[in-house]
Amino acid sequence: DTGVSQDPRHKITKRGQNVTFRCDPISEHNRLYWYRQTLGQGPEFLTYFQNEAQLEKSRLLSDRFSAERPKGSFSTLEIQRTEQGDSAMYLCASSDLGTIYNEQFFGPGTRLTVL
Amino acid sequence: KQEVTQIPAALSVPEGENLVLNCSFTDSAIYNLQWFRQDPGKGLTSLLLIQSSQREQTSGRLNASLDKSSGRSTLYIAASQPGDSATYLCAVRRENAGNMLTFGGGTRLMVKP
Numbered sequence: 001d002t003g004v005s006q007d008p009r010h011k012i013t014k015r016g017q018n019v020t021f022r023c024d025p026i027s028e029h030n031r032l033y034w035y036r037q038t039l040g041q042g043p044e045f046l047t048y049f050q051n052e053a054q055l056e057k058s059r060l061l062s063d064r065f066s067a068e069r070p071k072g073s074f075s076t077l078e079i080q081r082t083e084q085g086d087s088a089m090y091l092c093a094s095s096d097l098g099t100i101y102n103e104q105f106f107g108p109g110t111r112l113t114v115l
Numbered sequence: 116k117q118e119v120t121q122i123p124a125a126l127s128v129p130e131g132e133n134l135v136l137n138c139s140f141t142d143s144a145i146y147n148l149q150w151f152r153q154d155p156g157k158g159l160t161s162l163l164l165i166q167s168s169q170r171e172q173t174s175g176r177l178n179a180s181l182d183k184s185s186g187r188s189t190l191y192i193a194a195s196q197p198g199d200s201a202t203y204l205c206a207v208r209r210e211n212a213g214n215m216l217t218f219g220g221g222t223r224l225m226v227k228p
Binding site for chain 1: 119121147149151156157158159160161164166204206214215216217218219220221
């Protein structure tokens with residue numbers, strides 16, 4: 001068990017470009033979450049999946065954002081037409097619904113900088 | 116809407132001191148509360164998780180308490196070390212509100228040698 005992994009760790013892009021991030025959860029964790037963290041703030045919830053179903057989306061997730069988890073394993077988060085306000089750390093977490101506490105375990109994050 | 120506040124926002128202490136970090140939340144209908152550690156530019160490491168039915172949890176030099184009725188939690192760090200320097204975040208999971216965590220803004224801790 002290698003923990004939650006995210007790729008890339010850093011992404012620099014120009015305003016208006018599309019970017020895609022990947023998250024690989026802990027093996028056999030059926031829930032996967034995306035959070036966004038801006039500098040000096042705590043993370044804010046974006047969306048979560050149970051297996052391949054996207055069960056909840058935050059109002060922060062504008063139409064330019066889309067997340068998928070096609071086979072109930074890894075997930076991708078795409079941002080279209082990036083804006084400078086999208087610059088943040090994007091964190092992924094996973095949990096096992098079958099455990100008592102359903103504790104969330106976080107990955108190292110993807111740092112996005114939009115120029 | 117659940118709101119989580121952490122006080123102080125920043126704290127600097129000499130090595131060896133015992134210290135307390137505070138977390139408050141507005142809606143007491145929580146399922147559990149977690150304390151995390153975050154090093155600069157890194158992800159979150161879970162330190163302690165307290166279920167709503169529990170009063171405290173301990174791990175090594177860390178002790179977290181929960182007073183659900185008053186909407187408060189504290190993280191006690193004993194005999195602080197320079198390696199404890201990091202941002203500490205608390206997060207609550209509400210009852211019957213999906214599985215999202217609501218985070219506080221964090222306390223940035225600096226332990227000076």
